[in-house]
Amino acid sequence: MTRGEKNGPTRLGLLTARASRLGGGVFEAVLAEAQALAAHGGVTPIVFGATDQFTAEDRKRFDGIELITVPSRGPAAFDYAPGLLGRLLAAELDVLHLHGVWQYVSLCGALWAERTGRPYAISPHGMLDPWITARGRWKKTLARLGYERRSWRDARLFHALTEAEAADIARETGAARSRIAIVPNYIATDTSPPAARSQxxxxxxxxxxxxxxxxxxxxxxxxxxxxxxxxxxxxxxxxxxxxxxxxxxxxxxxxxxxxxxxxxxxxxxxxxxxxxxxxxxxxxxxxxxxxxxxxxxxxxxxxxxxxxxxxxxxxxxxxxxxxxxxxxxxxxxxxxxxxxxxxxxxxxxxxxxxxxNRFSAETVAAQWVAIYRGLAAAV
Known part of the structure; x- marks a missing residue:
């Protein structure tokens, strides 16, 4: 049986530079996706990232979802985590999904894809927006030459949050529109009674x-x-x-x-x-x-x-x-x-x-399960 013919849940790696609150909105998006996929079924999410001072506390929020973290070294802007690639390779993933660009995790994603031959997806999370790419130009030029172009080349799929981001991805990476899927972020809907509002x-x-x-x-x-x-x-x-x-x-x-x-x-x-x-x-x-x-x-x-x-x-x-x-x-x-x-x-x-409706966990999770299982089946 090939990996694409397996009937069990797809083993999905969600890779991000910081698997804690220090990852800001990207971390919240990754956490929300992992929670929604775990509840939906069909995909087993495993989150990977660097360890920091908030990892132990924020680990509690994963509530049974596997979280694998390794120490990082050097500047936080790059988050070099030398043990990360080995943990990715050992996890026997069917699909790897990178969240965020311009950091060491991009190189990890590319190396994982090259060594396993399995599907690799990238979510830039707005980091290819012209306002962002215009800042720190020389650093981003070095990143493109050093690892980002390699990562973009190896990606089977890019994920855009909006049509505008899809255009940014196509411009920066050269990806054909057929390689870009548009799926919004998740949000948990509060079912508690309406609260009294202050000014x-x-x-x-x-x-x-x-x-x-x-x-x-x-x-x-x-x-x-x-x-x-x-x-x-x-x-x-x-x-x-x-x-x-x-x-x-x-x-x-x-x-x-x-x-x-x-x-x-x-x-x-x-x-x-x-x-x-x-x-x-x-x-x-x-x-x-x-x-x-x-x-x-x-x-x-x-x-x-x-x-x-x-x-x-x-x-x-x-x-x-x-x-x-x-x-x-x-x-x-x-x-x-x-x-x-x-x-x-x-x-x-x-x-x-x-x-x-538009951004519910159930709606968005169903889209992602179809995408991940489709990628795994195409191997």
């Missing part, structure tokens, strides 16, 4: 220039939300220089209605998403932001830029467009915070409907 606008995610926080702060001050009792909370983690720049900007604004909460996880994050009246993300570049999907899963409407690549949020009435400059962000905030309660409730219901 909180929440911005949650990685602290990074692409999140466009400077115009957000300017727009907030300009919108004059504080006198109406509203407050803006920015939550997340990032490189020390980016966090320091944000803290300096907040100190300079001296606006008591804006606070920086730092990283939030688990119950604290859950509480904030359910307390917030809106989640805001005026990003310059995104793949498919988990912060927005998690907000919708909590029935929380969103204020976001078109760069979040979720136009269905606008068309369904679950989101308002912030644009990316301070004036347009201020205008969106004024509109949102002046909404009558009945209109806010309609936005909340639309958000929850999107989470339960």
């Amino acid at each position: 909180l606008v929440l911005c949650i995610g990685r602290i990074h220039p692409k999140k466009n926080l400077e115009p957000l702060i300017e727009g907030w001050v300009s919108a004059g939300a504080a006198p109406a009792g509203y407050r803006l909370a920015i939550a997340g983690w990032g490189e020390p220089a980016h966090v320091a720049a944000l803290q300096a900007r907040l100190a300079a604004s001296a606006d008591p209605s804006i606070s920086f909460l730092g990283p939030v996880y688990g119950e604290q994050k859950h509480h904030l998403l359910h307390e917030a009246r809106f989640v805001i993300l005026p990003s310059l570049s995104e793949g498919l932001p988990m912060a927005i999907l998690e907000a919708w899963g909590a029935a929380t409407p969103t204020l976001m830029s078109a760069a979040c690549n979720l136009p269905e949020g606008f068309s369904a009435g679950a989101a308002l467009n912030t644009g990316i400059d301070a004036n347009s962000i201020a205008a969106a905030l004024r509109q949102a915070l002046a909404l009558p309660e009945a209109d806010w409730q309609k936005m909340s219901a639309a958000a929850q409907s999107l989470a339960r």
